[in-house]
Amino acid sequence: MEDAITPMDPVFLQLGPLTIHWYAVLILLGVGIGYVMANHEANKRGLPKDLFADLLLWALPISIISARLYYVIFRFEQFADDPIRVFFIWEGGIAIHGALIGAVMTAIVFAKKRGVSFWKIADVAAPSILIGQAIGRWGNFVNQEVYGGSVSREFLEGLFLPEWIINQMFIDGTYYHPTFLYESLWNIVGVAILLLLRRANLRQGELFLSYIIWYSVGRFFIEGVRLDYLLIGDTMIRTAQLLSVVLIVVALILWVYRRLAVKPPRYLEASSSGKNSTKKK
Template sequence: MLASIQPIDPVAISFGPINVAWYGLIIGTGIILGYILANREANRLGLPKDTFADLLIWAVPIAIISARIYYVIFQWEYYSGNPGAIIQIWNGGIAIHGALIGAVATVIIFAKRKGLSFWKIVDIAAPSIILGQMLGRWGNFTNQEAHGGEVSRSFLEGLYLPDWIINQMYIEVNGSFSYYHPTFLYESLWSLVGLILLLVLRKVNPLRGEIFLSYVIWYSIGRAFIEGLRTDSLMLTDTIRVAQLLSFLLIAGAIAIMAYRRKTGVTTRYTDKRNK
């Protein structure tokens, strides 16, 4: 049976010498759906027309570049000796935390230049971000990457996964094949639950900024635990995983900001007219 297992071809479509990968199609779909979701909410809350279209023109490429820079920084031992590989993003090597840093920095500058509320923009964007993350992990699935440690087939069958997922988790690493934890799936499902919670939170008209801060807390909790299962973590030291450390700092930071804003009374609800 094992000999008959064939992994999913990571190339979805070929046009002569041009290959279009499933990963790119999935990421592109996430961006489009995220834009639609955000644009509808932006219109409802009265943001200027095309606000998110204008924002995405800058945020998407900056997020990709910052995601690559982040990855390269924590793999500098390799890239310092192979500087030509730094720009070879098509070979893999981007980090979601780097993308988020770049995107948030872009929103700060964009909001200031447009005279808009930073918190309002990121509150609108938060469900779209976690939607993109939920879908994006399936790009990792098609590439057989971002997986966890070795497990047995019976373990995967015990999760009641369909064969097409179980078979894709039969991966060659260092010349030998084994089944691996589908950590892509764990994070995708965590993000799906987070998306539902954020959309529910949106309906109850929370304090401004708290949809985004809740996203940061929710995603970071899941990432901290799931990262512990992965085998490809960026490491700060031999024992400290960068994503776990940053996740804990983000949880603490988001809670602190939420508490500070509540204590000082600078937050408003979306029914209020003040733009803070």
């Protein structure tokens, strides 16, 4: 019976020569929901009306390119014999850390040119980024990627997973850990925590740093289960785990430094004065 399990079709829609994959649809869905959340919060906090729409126009393509470049750099041998496949992102193979690097760099430049605090933008966007990541992981599910070591069917049933998820985790005759699901659920819990921290009225920048710490802690442990990890050169050091540790340390250092030396305003206080401070062109 198990040999007859058919994986989900990765194609969402076929219109003549145009093929739209579930992977792209789910990533765009995550981006769309994240944008609506961020834009709603930005309006409440007195930021310019079209700020996040304008930022998204730059950050989205740049983050997709940087996410793909990050993956290709660490998996170059996968594309060496057929370089054109570098552009086939619908097959999977984009790294969230690469996307974050591109998005943060874009936001820093964008904020400077708009005369708005980067930390204010980052705080507003933090829960949105995490919900986008949570939804985007389901694109990996459809592609049958981002899974962990082999497990039994009984193990998956013990997680109370629906049959359609269990069946999709049956790959080449073996069941695997649904690490895509572990990370998606971790991110959803993180969104709830960040929304609660908004009410706690942390210092400006600390909501974004909380996101960095939360995501990195989860990613460090989940990465240890995954089979499709990226390595640092010829070492056995997993890239995502090393980067997660670095990000946690840097985030904590920035948190302490900003509290002691910068003493930024609190999130709600900084937001309430945002209308006046962001009219500067």
